[in-house]
Amino acid sequence: MKDNKKVTITTETTWKEITPGGIIYEAGNAHNYKTGEWRSMKPIWNSEKCKQCLLCFPVCPDSSILVEDGKIVGIDYDHCKGCGVCVEVCPFKVFDFVKED
Ligand code: SF4
Numbered sequence: 001m002k003d004n005k006k007v008t009i010t011t012e013t014t015w016k017e018i019t020p021g022g023i024i025y026e027a028g029n030a031h032n033y034k035t036g037e038w039r040s041m042k043p044i045w046n047s048e049k050c051k052q053c054l055l056c057f058p059v060c061p062d063s064s065i066l067v068e069d070g071k072i073v074g075i076d077y078d079h080c081k082g083c084g085v086c087v088e089v090c091p092f093k094v095f096d097f098v099k100e101d
């Protein structure tokens with residue numbers, strides 16, 4: 001077992017190879033894990049309806065609202081878990097919230 005080192009967990013990783021209690025030793029590694037696979041619901045951002053108020057951006061717990069040059073440009077589906085917070089907070093009902101395929 002590795003101590004004080006980052007462990008990349010895959011479907012091939014055995015319990016003997018993970019850290020005790022699943023401890024994460026290095027912060028800032030969320031980007032390495034494609035948590036979007038957990039999603040059962042999917043937010044669909046409709047660009048033509050968006051007023052660019054940016055209210056949805058800070059509330060996303062997975063930093064999955066993509067912003068470029070101060071404007072929303074889409075959703076990072078590799079990391080969006082489909083929690084629906086962005087859907088709820090948007091005052092302009094921009095998002096559709098649909099079942100994942
Ligand atoms: S559904 Fe949740 S995780 Fe996905 S973009 Fe919206 S707030 Fe972020």
Ligand code: SF4
Binds near residue numbers: 045051057091093094
């Ligand atoms: S909250 Fe709604 S209107 Fe505001 S930026 Fe997000 S999607 Fe666009």
